[in-house]
Amino acid sequence: MHLLRTSILILGAILIALIGSYFYSLNCGGPDWLKDTSLNVGTEVLGIFLTVWLIDAVIRRKEQSERERVIKVAFSQLRLPLRRHIEMLVAMYKGALAHAPQPPPRDLTELFGPEYAVQVAYLDFAKPAPLMNVLPLNWFDYFHHEIEKFSSALSRTIEKYATFLDPETVEILEELLASTLLSFLSQTRAIPPIHKQQGIDRRYNLLAGQGVSELIRQHTTLVEQLVEIANQKLPQDKTLGLNAQDWRNDIAPQFGSARL
Numbered sequence: 001m002h003l004l005r006t007s008i009l010i011l012g013a014i015l016i017a018l019i020g021s022y023f024y025s026l027n028c029g030g031p032d033w034l035k036d037t038s039l040n041v042g043t044e045v046l047g048i049f050l051t052v053w054l055i056d057a058v059i060r061r062k063e064q065s066e067r068e069r070v071i072k073v074a075f076s077q078l079r080l081p082l083r084r085h086i087e088m089l090v091a092m093y094k095g096a097l098a099h100a101p102q103p104p105p106r107d108l109t110e111l112f113g114p115e116y117a118v119q120v121a122y123l124d125f126a127k128p129a130p131l132m133n134v135l136p137l138n139w140f141d142y143f144h145h146e147i148e149k150f151s152s153a154l155s156r157t158i159e160k161y162a163t164f165l166d167p168e169t170v171e172i173l174e175e176l177l178a179s180t181l182l183s184f185l186s187q188t189r190a191i192p193p194i195h196k197q198q199g200i201d202r203r204y205n206l207l208a209g210q211g212v213s214e215l216i217r218q219h220t221t222l223v224e225q226l227v228e229i230a231n232q233k234l235p236q237d238k239t240l241g242l243n244a245q246d247w248r249n250d251i252a253p254q255f256g257s258a259r260l
Contacts, residue, residue, distance in 0.1 A: 007052055014045055067164050074161040075233040081153030082230060083240055085223065088146045090246045091130050092207075095139075095258030096123040104247040108227060111242060112220035117213035125188060125204035127258035139258060140189035140204075147186040151177060172226050181212075181219040205260050 086108070093111065096119045105111040129142035137145075154177045162170050176182075188206055195202065207216070231239040249255055 012049060070161065070164045072233050074157055074165065075230045076238075078153060078157050079230065079234060079238060079240065081150050082223075082226065084146065085150045086227070086240065086242075087246070088143075088150075089220065089223070090242070091253050092120045092123055094247075094255050095127070095129070095253040096120045097255050098259060100247060100249065100255050105242060107241055108220075108224050112217075112224065116220065117207075117216045120216065121208035121212070122205060122259045123207055124258050124260050125206055126192070128253075129258065130252040140192060143185040144189050147182045151182065151186075169226075169229055172222055172229070176219075176222050176226065179219050179222065181215040184212075184215065203260055 090111065093116060105113075123139065125139040125143075127139060129137050129139040131137070154173055158170065158173050158177065165173075184206075188204075191204070191206075206212075227240045231241075234240070245251055
């Protein structure tokens with residue numbers, strides 16, 4: 001492909017030189033053989049130039065089509081992990097809220113407004129979390145399992161598709177993978193055993209710490225950006241966002257179930 005484009009540049013330069021020679025001999029009284037040669041050779045070179053240019057255009061279109069196909073595959077594979085991550089962020093909000101919001105947030109922008117960090121600060125990590133498999137978990141273990149799966153999905157996407165994705169998307173994926181909030185949530189399950197050994201009894205509203213609200217804002221902003229990009233690539237019936245069932249109280253967690 002590089003050789004083909006180099007050929008186009010060389011043919012273009014030759015064509016320009018031949019055109020210049022033709023008009024020079026035509027307007028400045030140059031020899032007839034120069035004019036005839038420039039015209040004849042120029043016509044041949046023009047034909048070759050157009051043929052090579054058309055071949056290059058066809059190859060470019062095929063490459064772009066293949067790139068778009070691979071990008072759609074990438075987001076199709078990332079869709080379920082990203083949906084599960086949204087469900088985790090919604091579950092944090094539901095579990096921490098005293099009662100159901102009226103009306104409930106309609107989209108991620110409304111969900112991740114200023115009230116989000118205020119409410120999740122009441123989340124007690126020691127309370128029962130949404131079930132995984134058949135075993136009840138507290139939020140410490142729930143975060144660890146969910147974030148491990150999400151991080152693995154992000155890592156696979158970067159490894160397999162980074163060469164096809166635009167730099168902005170790759171940067172968002174890498175920033176999410178390195179999210180300080182995710183790292184913090186995933187590692188918190190090491191805290192209770194240490195406190196148990198030391199005889200410390202406390203409530204675990206760990207999202208109420210100083211500076212945590214900014215970590216939440218940074219992370220949720222990245223999630224919104226990635227969802228927006230994903231929805232441009234996914235089929236209309238597969239786009240990501242909030243669902244009505246996210247706010248049903250018969251789907252774990254119940255509102256306030258993890259509130260201090």
